[in-house]
Amino acid sequence: MGIYREIKSEIKELVVLIKMTERYEALIANGFMSLDNQSIVFNDQRLSRIEELLRKYDVSL
Numbered sequence: 001m002g003i004y005r006e007i008k009s010e011i012k013e014l015v016v017l018i019k020m021t022e023r024y025e026a027l028i029a030n031g032f033m034s035l036d037n038q039s040i041v042f043n044d045q046r047l048s049r050i051e052e053l054l055r056k057y058d059v060s061l
Contacts, residue, residue, distance in 0.1 A: 007057075014053045017046050 024043055027033035054061065 010053055010056070014050065014057075017050050017053075021046055021050065 021043070024033075024039070024046075028035060033039070053059075
Protein backbone atom coordinates (compact mmCIF):
# COMPACT_ATOMS: atom_id res chain seq x y z
CA MET A 1 0.00 0.00 0.00
CA GLY A 2 2.95 2.34 0.59
CA ILE A 3 3.83 2.77 -3.08
CA TYR A 4 0.30 3.94 -3.88
CA ARG A 5 0.49 6.59 -1.17
CA GLU A 6 3.80 7.81 -2.60
CA ILE A 7 2.36 7.97 -6.13
CA LYS A 8 -0.74 9.80 -4.90
CA SER A 9 1.38 12.25 -2.94
CA GLU A 10 3.68 12.96 -5.88
CA ILE A 11 0.78 13.41 -8.32
CA LYS A 12 -0.80 15.89 -5.90
CA GLU A 13 2.55 17.66 -5.63
CA LEU A 14 2.77 17.83 -9.42
CA VAL A 15 -0.69 19.39 -9.70
CA VAL A 16 0.12 21.96 -7.01
CA LEU A 17 3.44 22.85 -8.66
CA ILE A 18 1.78 23.32 -12.05
CA LYS A 19 -0.92 25.55 -10.51
CA MET A 20 1.75 27.59 -8.71
CA THR A 21 3.65 28.03 -11.97
CA GLU A 22 0.52 29.15 -13.80
CA ARG A 23 -0.21 31.74 -11.09
CA TYR A 24 3.40 32.94 -11.06
CA GLU A 25 3.44 33.38 -14.83
CA ALA A 26 0.09 35.19 -14.79
CA LEU A 27 1.32 37.61 -12.12
CA ILE A 28 4.45 38.34 -14.12
CA ALA A 29 2.58 38.68 -17.41
CA ASN A 30 0.04 41.10 -15.91
CA GLY A 31 2.66 43.22 -14.19
CA PHE A 32 1.56 42.45 -10.63
CA MET A 33 4.95 40.99 -9.78
CA SER A 34 8.40 41.98 -10.91
CA LEU A 35 11.12 39.52 -11.74
CA ASP A 36 13.87 39.35 -9.19
CA ASN A 37 16.65 36.84 -8.69
CA GLN A 38 14.94 35.03 -5.84
CA SER A 39 11.66 34.51 -7.70
CA ILE A 40 13.56 33.33 -10.78
CA VAL A 41 15.50 30.79 -8.71
CA PHE A 42 12.32 29.52 -7.01
CA ASN A 43 10.57 29.23 -10.36
CA ASP A 44 13.52 27.32 -11.85
CA GLN A 45 13.48 24.92 -8.89
CA ARG A 46 9.74 24.43 -9.28
CA LEU A 47 10.10 23.76 -13.01
CA SER A 48 12.90 21.26 -12.36
CA ARG A 49 10.71 19.35 -9.92
CA ILE A 50 7.81 19.39 -12.39
CA GLU A 51 10.08 17.96 -15.09
CA GLU A 52 11.39 15.32 -12.68
CA LEU A 53 7.88 14.15 -11.79
CA LEU A 54 6.72 14.21 -15.41
CA ARG A 55 9.67 12.01 -16.43
CA LYS A 56 9.13 9.67 -13.48
CA TYR A 57 5.51 9.04 -14.44
CA ASP A 58 6.11 9.22 -18.20
CA VAL A 59 3.73 12.12 -18.66
CA SER A 60 4.10 14.69 -21.40
CA LEU A 61 2.48 18.10 -21.54
